[in-house]
Amino acid sequence: MDVYVANLPDLAFEPAVHVHYQESVxxxxxxxxxxxxVPAEMGGSGDTLPE
Known part of the structure; x- marks a missing residue:
């Protein structure tokens, strides 16, 4: 289920990582x-890409 951040105005969101960055435009x-x-802990390769 997706929950849009706009529906949670009191949520303090601080991003920590970008996933599937190889597909970014x-x-x-x-x-x-x-x-x-995705991170290895989530079943992915855990490989990072350069900024």
Missing amino acids: LPIRDGLPKMKD
Whole structure:
């Protein structure tokens, strides 16, 4: 189930990682780790990509 952040105005959201970054169209230069797919703990490769 997807829940849109706009429906949770009191939620303090702080991003920690970008997933599936190999498929991104626009580069995001924010200093956060860019994962090729998903972290190994979630069943992915855990590989990171350069910013």
